[in-house]
Amino acid sequence: MVKTEVLIIGCGIAGATAALQLALDPGRQITVITRASDLHESNSRYAQGGIVSRNSDDSAELLTADILAAGAGASSPIAARILAEEGPPLLEEILVRMAGIPFDRDADGQLIWGQEAAHSRRRILHVGDGTGQAIISGLIAALRRCPNVTIVPDATAVDLITFPHHSRDPLAVYRPITCHGAYVFNRREVTVHRYLSAATMLATGGLGRIYRNTTNPPGARGDGLAMAQRAGARIINAEYVQFHPTALAAPGAEGFLISEAVRGEGGVLLSPDGRAFMADYSPEWKDLAPRDVVARAIHHEMETHGYSHVLLDIASRMPAHAIPARFPNIYATCLQAGIDITREPIPVVPAAHYSCGGVWVDERGRSTIENLYALGEVSCTGVHGANRLASTSLLEGLVWGQRAAQHIENSLNCAALSRLPSPADVPPWDSSGLVAEPDPALIQGDMQTIQNVMWHYVGLVRSADRLSRAVRELRHLWNEIETFYHTSKLSDGLIGLRNAVEVALTVALAARHNRQSRGCHYRQDAASGKGNGLI
Known part of the structure; x- marks a missing residue:
């Protein structure tokens, strides 16, 4: 069992930024876990085009207007304004000064500003076409220099530890749902450990791997979204999956x-x-x-x-x-x-490229579950609405990573660890009676079924018939996979499969419920012509 003040699940730009900001307090204890063996592996690593900022001929008003226009009427004006105003200064402070990211410059040493779709100004900073890789390399190097940050690779979060669900106290049911950390699967030891924390941050990235064709890496299975949903967090805008x-x-x-x-x-x-x-x-x-x-x-x-x-x-x-x-x-x-x-x-x-919806969070990254924060693609801040503007996702991770860290820093005090539940209050992971090894053929076959259903029925063009078929097939598969999960030993692949079918069903249900075409949710049988359909 591990006790820590802050547990961060995922180390892309959002998780790494939050960890760096929290680490500025030398007395703070931060633990970052990632399912990957390579600490650099995350969705952020694969961002090519760049990160949005503001050039001299630009303004927060113009950037906000472009974000809202791309979001097709579903973006939060408050969140868009926060990003446009706070993002560029934070980029300079954290990425340039703290992490030393060498954004491209011309022969005179001036920043080179790129142009991307639906931007009214050239405002994209880049490092060749490997901006994400450069940013993650800089952030991880900075984290390694922080003695109060512990980074644990090969650690897959299985489920959030929440009360009353995991509480031994029958009276806990009368109190609000509260997160106290996570059960974490150690891929090397093939064991599950309890990580207890005063604050938990989900920064697990996206869900593109639930589709047959995707730009996302293998870990983008919707892990954080599935865990949050099982714990009872509010999920919004799940139908808005952007296709690059x-x-x-x-x-x-x-x-x-x-x-x-x-x-x-x-x-x-x-x-x-x-x-x-x-x-x-x-x-x-x-x-x-x-x-x-x-x-x-x-x-x-x-x-x-x-x-x-x-x-x-x-x-x-x-x-x-x-x-x-x-x-x-x-x-x-x-x-x-x-x-x-x-x-x-x-x-x-x-x-499939980016999930515009996710775990609902406020302007400080707080979810509807006490002590649970969500950052980056797993969250829904409202910035992206029904369609994300190019190169805004990295900046969103940076801004909300800093904002959530600041809120946690202001909220925690020296008694935080003493308020954690004791080991006796949180049951250890029970794998007794599980003797069957998880069959990789079943995992691969089920995952391919999910991917095909989502691509054909919940893809770029949707309809009531397609979505109803998807829901029926995914519900049947969900039952099969739950049985598989509860009768087999754990593996990273089995955890990912369980999360993938959970998230796929969430997306399909949200898409079926929303009968209006808007942004990246396009219905052939739309109930209204409103929204940005165009085709």
Whole structure:
């Protein structure tokens, strides 16, 4: 059993930022756990395009307006304003000064500002096309220098410890739901430990792996969202799953993200026969339309004409020597797949990319469960509404990571640990009677079923019939997986499978309930023409 003041589950930009801010108090005890062996592995690591800030010709008002426009009427104006006002100064303070992130600069030492879709100004800071990797490397290096931060790899959170659910006191049922930490599966020891904490932060990332085609890494199974839901937290906007328009469509490299910045630098989408088509769907923005519009346009072209993919042409729009310099990772990955992007267009398809909904939190990252905070993609701050504006997710993780840490710091006192439940109050994990090893064939087969159901029935284009079919199939699968889970020994794969079906069903139910098309939730049978449908 481990006792700590603050338990942070996940170490992407949101979790790492929170840990760094809390660590400024040398007396504070912080524990960060991650299911990965590599501390750098997270959704944040794979962010290519960059992170939004503000240039000299920009303002908080303009950035707020762009966020609200992309959110299709469902973004919180308060949250958007917080991001636009507080984000750029925090970026300078935490990422540049504390973590030393070397954002790209020109020969005169001035920052290079990138353009991305639906932004009215050039306001994207980047490190080539590996911004997420650079940010995470800097943040983890900074965390390693903090003696009061303990980072535990190969540690998969199984469930939150909450009272009254896990309390031995029958009178606890009359008190509000309160989080006291988590049960954590040690992947190396194959054991479950109790981590008791005064405050718990979910920073587990997204859920893209519940879809067949996704840009997300293997750990994006919706773990945090599933745990929060089982504990009774409020979940909102789950239907708003953003599909990135351009994932590489090449054997062996499926799901590799082709950054929005490629279109920001002039890249144009073409049909396989060379026809530019985005003006037909968004005459004003064309190839720089919001992601939901571009993704549905590509889907419509593929479905209508039977294309297996469309093409993204940057070769004829940018000098050949400049392409590898601006997009080194994209250039190298495509070259390995046999595509020279300085000479030929890139085959692309849409893929599940980002969950705009999640665990409801307030302006300080607090959920509806006492002592439980949620940060980053697992949360729903209201910033993204029905469709996320490009390159705002990293900044949201930074801002709410700092805000939640500040709230915890102000709330905790020296008696925090003494208020924790004693080990006798929290039952240890009970795995008695479990002798069956978790069958990897069943785990893989069930996961593929989830992914196919979600892709075909709860994907870019939805309808009542498709969603009802998805709900029926997922409910049946949920029952099968729960039986599998309760009769087998634990493994990371089994934990992820249980979480994936829970989250898939949550998304499908939310999508079926919302009969109006808006942003990245598009219903063929929409009850109203309101919202941003466009196609």
